[in-house]
Amino acid sequence: AQKITQTQPGMFVQEKEAVTLDCTYDTSDQSYGLFWYKQPSSGEMIFLIYQGSYDEQNATEGRYSLNFQKARKSANLVISASQLGDSAMYFCAMREHDTGNQFYFGTGTSLTVIP
Amino acid sequence: EAGVTQFPSHSVIEKGQTVTLRCDPISGHDNLYWYRRVMGKEIKFLLHFVKESKQDESGMPNNRFLAERTGGTYSTLKVQPAELEDSGVYFCASSQVHLGTQYFGPGTRLLVL
Numbered sequence: 001a002q003k004i005t006q007t008q009p010g011m012f013v014q015e016k017e018a019v020t021l022d023c024t025y026d027t028s029d030q031s032y033g034l035f036w037y038k039q040p041s042s043g044e045m046i047f048l049i050y051q052g053s054y055d056e057q058n059a060t061e062g063r064y065s066l067n068f069q070k071a072r073k074s075a076n077l078v079i080s081a082s083q084l085g086d087s088a089m090y091f092c093a094m095r096e097h098d099t100g101n102q103f104y105f106g107t108g109t110s111l112t113v114i115p
Numbered sequence: 116e117a118g119v120t121q122f123p124s125h126s127v128i129e130k131g132q133t134v135t136l137r138c139d140p141i142s143g144h145d146n147l148y149w150y151r152r153v154m155g156k157e158i159k160f161l162l163h164f165v166k167e168s169k170q171d172e173s174g175m176p177n178n179r180f181l182a183e184r185t186g187g188t189y190s191t192l193k194v195q196p197a198e199l200e201d202s203g204v205y206f207c208a209s210s211q212v213h214l215g216t217q218y219f220g221p222g223t224r225l226l227v228l
Contacts, residue, residue, distance in 0.1 A: 004157070037219065043124075045206060045219030091158065095214065101171045102148070102160035103208075103217060 001026055004092050006106035013082045014114050020067070021077040021109045023092030029053075031097040034075040036066065039089040039108070048090075051075060082113045117141070119220035121207050127226045133195040136223045140189070140209030146170075147190050148210075148217060149182060153203040161205075164190060165213070197227045 005024045013019035036048040051059040051066045059066040067076040093103040120139045140147045149161040162172035166187035184190040208217040
């Protein structure tokens with residue numbers, strides 16, 4: 001079964017608008033971590049934001065915030081005030097503490113910011 | 116501080132040939148991971164080193180893949196002999212501590228013809 005599901009292969013957003021990238025996950029562990037990475041056309045994977053399963057507050061990092069809904073098992077990434085440089089692939093990932101070592105990734109969402 | 120680096124950035128080889136990918140983790144990171152993304156699929160875990168020891172190699176697809184991390188610094192991933200289905204992007208990541216955030220390199224794009 002897929003551990004991480006990203007249902008939006010491609011998204012478009014107008015510059016300066018906010019956009020939400022969806023991510024749902026599947027785990028029976030009580031303790032896990034959720035991550036978002038950005039991959040621009042240059043290829044590197046850039047760590048954006050982390051949410052622990054026991055964190056009560058939604059994680060925020062600058063213009064990035066994670067809308068964590070534990071009961072729904074969703075961890076959507078919200079990018080506020082989109083910029084042209086936000087155009088990239090975005091990957092959601094999960095690490096289960098019981099298996100600890102590896103990340104499980106979704107298939108990614110390609111975001112295009114329109115000027 | 117330098118990030119994770121990988122070499123080469125691209126490799127095009129013929130089926131049956133050998134290719135060796137290299138990863139230099141962030142200095143001081145004991146944990147090193149290899150992942151692979153085959154076209155259109157999700158990024159999948161291959162294996163995890165702690166220093167020079169293989170902690171988990173459950174994701175290695177078959178015995179044509181050999182990973183090493185001599186001395187606990189850089190790591191190599193050798194594919195011998197390469198097959199068409201090995202084409203994809205191979206990512207390396209490192210973390211300072213177990214269960215820490217993993218920082219990824221830019222990947223090596225491998226094309227097997």
